[in-house]
Amino acid sequence: MSESANQDHFLKRTIEEDIAGGRWGAPGDRSVVRTRFPPEPNGFLHIGHAKSICLNFGLAEQFGGSCNLRFDDTNPVKEDKLFVESIVRDVRWLGFRWPGASESDPMEGVRFASDYFQLMHDCAVDLIKKGLAYVDDQTPEQIREGRGAPGVPGTNSPFRDRPIEESLELFEKMVAGEFPEGSRVLRAKIDMASPNFNMRDPVMYRIVKMAHHRTGDAWRVYPMYDWAHGLEDSVEGITHSICTLEFEDHRPLYDWFIKSINEGRSEPLHHPQQIEFARLNLGYTVMSKRKLKQLVDEKRVEGWDDPRMPTIAGYRRRGYTPESVRSFCRDIGVSRFNSLIDPGRLENACREHLNAVAPRRMAVLKPLKVVIENFPEGETRHIEAVNNPEDASAGVRKVPFTRELYIERDDFMEDPPKKFFRLGPGREVRLRYACLLTCIEAVKDASGEVVELRCTYDPETWGGKNPPDGRKVKGTLHWVSAVHGIKAEVRNYDRLFSIEDPNHTPKGAPETWSFLDAINPDSLEVISGAVLEPALAQDPASSNEPAWPDGIRRVQFERHGYYCIDSASTPERPVWNRTVSLKDSWAKIAQKG
Known part of the structure; x- marks a missing residue:
């Protein structure tokens, strides 16, 4: 993985100086670089750990050295094999391997403090x-x-x-x-x-x-920890023991222990160099293990892999890709100054990657039935739709079109304002890939709610052609066949907290205020009656979709955002999670103040 190759920061410069001066081997020998990622197996990794993982493994790769995955398992009270397995899975998911790693045995080559x-x-x-x-x-x-x-x-x-x-x-x-x-x-x-x-x-x-x-x-x-840390690094021949800034005051003790052990020894232990960098602090979230555990224990979320959680497992279940997480970690850089990072940067990294690789599909989340009166009853026509406009090699797919369709309820207004370019009585819109459609009647139920639209289509515009008379139609709607569409549950996830820094009490808040008071009540919207195009019920391989290495199916629901299939989804009850919207809605909120 060469994504870190062009990064320049103080850690990279320090390592380059050490190599040039021959501190760890022959001058100029870059292969001597040894780093490590040393988590304690007492919880699930979060996005802050992802920065450290990308940094340590990335530097080792960049210089042609190696990076160990080592568990600091020195406290049996809080540690568990479950956490060991989840951490190994997360590091591998991010795309990194350590010396001795095996594709057949995930634990091969993993080191433990308990080994020493x-x-x-x-x-x-x-x-x-x-x-x-x-x-x-x-x-x-x-x-x-x-x-x-x-x-x-x-x-x-x-x-x-x-x-x-x-x-x-x-x-x-x-x-x-x-x-x-x-x-x-x-x-x-x-x-x-x-x-x-x-x-x-x-x-x-x-x-x-x-x-x-x-x-x-x-x-x-x-x-x-302080006694074990330096010895573990020493035994493994670590050259650069990279820690977050809270360990800066521990460095004198790290050095004292190794120097004291080496005092009088005929064969001194290797003495690594500890260097500190600023940890990742992400806005609109908490990353304290204690607070994350409280969220889980009090059932404020559905578990450690809830898609709203900042855990790597949560981001994976939400549909983030390893590439987007690595890109984000590269984008924010490395420094010695603590700052609060806008989560929009992570979301944008995800959008950018999924825009390039995710196939497009049509999904109607809140359906309103449309009956096309001049389309033959019982007939199904198949329309060619582009899989990914960013990738011509992704080809096209066939989408069924029938007399009865579903459109988004929000795409119709009975009395639309002037700049509403979607459907209304007497108005004409374009159905994506298909034809022009005109609404002639809105059918209501006994309560006065619109339950069905009676429409006609223009046969001369079939297949997406422009009308012969040259009339302009501004609105384009997505749709799904009412006959062939599949029912699904859609979960629209948003940020878990409604304030930028839930770790600090807001000005004017009562003394009883806690971070739990900042939970966003709109962080999850569950839509049970969505209708998706039938390709989403087919084997992804038969639909010319990417072969995602982690096995998580990801698509763009046109006009909605990027979605992935949930780990709890079944063919009988499909569940799709929103990974990220098409646009950053929080940026607009921030601009409004």
């Missing part, structure tokens, strides 16, 4: 022997209080200077499971007066008596 638990233990023992780590018997509350405050030094633990042999013995008893959870921890001995809180004797290990999804009951202590 023994090494982490041995290095911890080494630090204890060097007098650089100790077992602390204080409670979590006492440790927290002892860390001090900004500008106020912390207080040394009363166990900070306990004998090395005693700490060694206690640590092995911790490992053996002889102490209860929360009773002891292993801490690094650094500087309780450091202005950087991360350096105030951070915890390296805590006791957790829970089975691990890979190692089972083999361990009763588990490493903290």
